[in-house]
Amino acid sequence: MxxxxxxxxxxxxxxxxxLIIHDGYEAFTFSKLASRLGVSRxxxxxxxxxxxxxxxxxxMYEMARFxxxxxxxxxxxxxxxxxxxxxxFIFKHNNIYEVLDIIxxxxxxxxxxxxxxxxxxxxxxxxxxxxxxxxIELGRKEGIIKAHLPxxxxxxxxxxxxxxxxxxNIPEHEWIASIKEILSSxxxxxxxxxxK
Amino acid sequence: MxxxxxxxxxxxxxxxxxLIIHDGYEAFTFSKLASRLGVSRxxxxxxxxxxxxxxxxxxMYEMARFxxxxxxxxxxxxxxxxxxxxxxFIFKHNNIYEVLDIIxxxxxxxxxxxxxxxxxxxxxxxxxxxxxxxxIELGRKEGIIKAHLPxxxxxxxxxxxxxxxxxxNIPEHEWIASIKEILSSxxxxxxxxxxK
DNA sequence: ATACAAAGTGACACTAGTGTCACTTAACAA
DNA sequence: TTGTTAAGTGACACTAGTGTCACTTTGTAT
Numbered sequence: 001m002x003x004x005x006x007x008x009x010x011x012x013x014x015x016x017x018x019l020i021i022h023d024g025y026e027a028f029t030f031s032k033l034a035s036r037l038g039v040s041r042x043x044x045x046x047x048x049x050x051x052x053x054x055x056x057x058x059x060m061y062e063m064a065r066f067x068x069x070x071x072x073x074x075x076x077x078x079x080x081x082x083x084x085x086x087x088x089f090i091f092k093h094n095n096i097y098e099v100l101d102i103i104x105x106x107x108x109x110x111x112x113x114x115x116x117x118x119x120x121x122x123x124x125x126x127x128x129x130x131x132x133x134x135x136i137e138l139g140r141k142e143g144i145i146k147a148h149l150p151x152x153x154x155x156x157x158x159x160x161x162x163x164x165x166x167x168x169n170i171p172e173h174e175w176i177a178s179i180k181e182i183l184s185s186x187x188x189x190x191x192x193x194x195x196k
Numbered sequence: 197m198x199x200x201x202x203x204x205x206x207x208x209x210x211x212x213x214x215l216i217i218h219d220g221y222e223a224f225t226f227s228k229l230a231s232r233l234g235v236s237r238x239x240x241x242x243x244x245x246x247x248x249x250x251x252x253x254x255x256m257y258e259m260a261r262f263x264x265x266x267x268x269x270x271x272x273x274x275x276x277x278x279x280x281x282x283x284x285f286i287f288k289h290n291n292i293y294e295v296l297d298i299i300x301x302x303x304x305x306x307x308x309x310x311x312x313x314x315x316x317x318x319x320x321x322x323x324x325x326x327x328x329x330x331x332i333e334l335g336r337k338e339g340i341i342k343a344h345l346p347x348x349x350x351x352x353x354x355x356x357x358x359x360x361x362x363x364x365n366i367p368e369h370e371w372i373a374s375i376k377e378i379l380s381s382x383x384x385x386x387x388x389x390x391x392k
Numbered sequence: 393a394t395a396c397a398a399a400g401t402g403a404c405a406c407t408a409g410t411g412t413c414a415c416t417t418a419a420c421a422a
Numbered sequence: 423t424t425g426t427t428a429a430g431t432g433a434c435a436c437t438a439g440t441g442t443c444a445c446t447t448t449g450t451a452t
Contacts, residue, residue, distance in 0.1 A: 002428030003418040024301070026223040029409065043430045045411070105220070144384050146377075153374040154383055156360035163359065164352035178349040181342075185382035187350055188340050198398030199448040225439065239400045241441065 007037045009061075016058045021098050025105040028055070049111050056106060056117035062099050063124040069093070070131065079142045082135060087180050090162050091172075097163045100125075129155070157183065203233045205257075212254045217294050221301040224251070245307050252302060252313035258295050259320040265289070266327065275338045278331060283376050286358050287368070293359045296321075325351070353379065 015036040020028050028051065034041040048054035073085050090096070103125070109115040132155050139145035145154070161179050170178075211232040216224050224247065230237040244250035269281050286292070299321070305311040328351050335341035341350070357375050366374075 002420080002426085003430080005429065024220050024222050026220050030411095031409070039429095040431050041410090042412085042432070046429070050411080139383075146383060146385055149374050149378070149383060150364075150366055150370065152362065152364045152366055153360075153371065153378070156362070157357070157375070157378060157383075160356050160360045161353070164349075164356045166348065166352070168346075168348045170346055170348055174346065175349065178345050179353070182345070182349070182353060182379070183382060184384045186378065186380045187335075187342060187345060187353075188380045189342055190386070198396085198450080199400080201399065226441095227439070235399095236401050237440090238402070238442085242399070246441080 006039050006043075012037060013058050013061050016054065017062070017095070017099075020055070020058075020102060021095060025055070025102055030054075049113070052106060052109055053111055053114045053117070055102070056109070056114045056121065059099065059103060059106075059121050060117050060124070062096075063121060063128075066093055066096055066099075067124060067128060070128070079135075079139045079144050082138070083184070084180065086135065086158070087161075087176065087183070090158070091176055094162050097159065100159075132158075202235050202239075208233060209254050209257050212250065213258070213291070213295075216251070216254075216298060217291060221251070221298055226250075245309070248302060248305055249307055249310045249313070251298070252305070252310045252317065255295065255299060255302075255317055256313050256320070258292075259317060259324075262289055262292055262295075263320060263324060266324070275331075275335045275340050278334070279380070280376065282331065282354070283357075283372065283379070286354070287372055290358050293355065296355075328354075 015033055019032055030041050030044050034044055073089060103121060106118065109118050133151055136145065136151050136154055140147065166175055211229055215228055226237050226240050230240055269285060299317060302314065305314050329347060332341065332347050332350055336343060362371055
C-alpha cells in the first residue's frame with residue numbers, strides 16, 4: 001500500500017548498537033545513524049521523535065532479546081551445571097554490560113513513549129535481577145555457595161567479569177576457564193588459605 | 197608581576213574530573229567547565245588549546261598522583277600483606293577505573309602537547325602494569341597464587357572489582373572483605389570443589 | 393605614578409547538531 | 423491509469439558548541 005522501507009528495525013538497532021558502544025551515548029547522533037543506514041536524517045524522525053526515544057526503544061529490544069535467550073537456559077539442572085552455563089551465557093552476550101551501562105546514562109525522558117519505555121526497561125532489569133537471585137539461592141540451598149557472602153557482591157562480581165578487557169588476547173577457552181575457576185575457588189592455592 | 201588567577205590547577209582538575217566522570221568524555225565542554233570555575237570560556241584557552249589537550253593534561257595529573265601514592269605501599273612485606281594493602285588501595289582510588297577508561301576514549305591528538313602527553317600517559321600505564329606484574333610474581337614465588345592462571349586474568353579481575361556497583365549500599369568494610377575473600381578463595385565452600 | 397605583563401572578557405565567525413515541514417517518490421489497489 | 427498512502431528528502435530556523443582576538447583589568451616591580 002505504500003513504498004518499501006529502506007531499512008529494517010533490526011538493521012537500525014544493529015547500527016545504533018555499534019555507534020553507542022563505540023562512541024558513547026552523548027556522541028550518538030541522528031546524522032551518523034542516518035548515513036550508516038543510507039537514508040536521510042529526516043526520515044528517522046518518521047519513527048522516533050528524538051534520540052532518547054530511539055535509544056530507549058533500542059534498549060528494550062536488547063533487553064528482551066537477552067531475557068528470551070536467558071529463559072532457554074536449563075533451569076532444572078543442578079547448581080554446578082547452571083553456574084557453568086550462566087558464565088558461558090554471559091560471555092556469549094558480552095555486550096550486555098555496555099548495554100546496561102547505557103541505561104544509567106538516559107536523561108529525564110522527554111516524551112510519553114520514552115517514559116513508558118524507561119519504566120518497562122526497569123521492569124526487565126528487575127526481572128533479570130530476580131532470576132539471578134534465584135540462581136544464587138539455589139547455590140545456597142545446595143550448600144555450595146558460602147553462606148555469609150551477600151547476594152549483591154556475588155552478582156556484582158559475576159556481572160563485572162565480562163567487562164574485563166582481554167588485552168593480551170588470551171584464547172577464549174582459557175580466559176573463561178580461568179574466570180570460572182577464580183570465581184568458584186579463588187586465585188590462591190588451597191593450602192595457603194589457612195593464614196589470612 | 198601579573199594579576200591573580202581566579203582558579204588553581206587543582207581546582208580545574210577537580211571540576212574536570214567530576215564533569216568527565218558524570219557526563220562522559222564527549223559531553224565535556226569548555227563552557228561547562230568555565231561556568232563551574234566562575235570564569236569566562238575564553239580564559240581557558242589561555243592555558244589549553246582544546247579539549248584533548250586539557251583532558252590529556254588532567255589524565256597525566258591523575259596518573260601521577262595515583263603512582264606516587266602507589267609507591268608508598270610497603271613493597272617489602274610478604275604477599276598476603278601486600279595483597280590486602282593493594283585491594284584497600286584500589287578502593288581508596290575508586291575512580292582510577294573511570295580515569296583509565298577515559299584514556300581509551302581520547303581521539304587522535306591534534307597538538308604536539310597532546311601527543312606528548314598521550315605518550316607519557318602510556319609510559320605511566322606501562323609502569324603501573326609492570327608494578328602490578330611484579331606483585332603477581334611475588335605471589336607466585338611465595339607459592340600462594342595458583343601457577344596456571346595467566347597474569348592478564350588475575351590483574352584484570354583485581355582491577356575490575358572496583359567498578360562493581362554497590363547498588364544496595366552494603367557497608368564498605370563488608371563489601372571489601374567479601375571481595376578479598378572471593379578473589380583469594382572463591383565463592384564456593386571448600387568441600388564442594390572436589391567435583392568438576 | 394606608571395608601565396608592563398599575565399589574567400580575564402565578550403563579541404565574532406564558524407561548525408555541527410536538532411526538530412519541522414512542504415514536497416517528491418514508489419508500491420499497490422481499484 | 424490513476425488515486426492513495428506511507429517512505430523518504432532537503433531546506434529552514436534554531437541551538438550549542440568551537441577557536442580567535444582586540445580589548446580591559448589588576449597585581450607588582452621600578
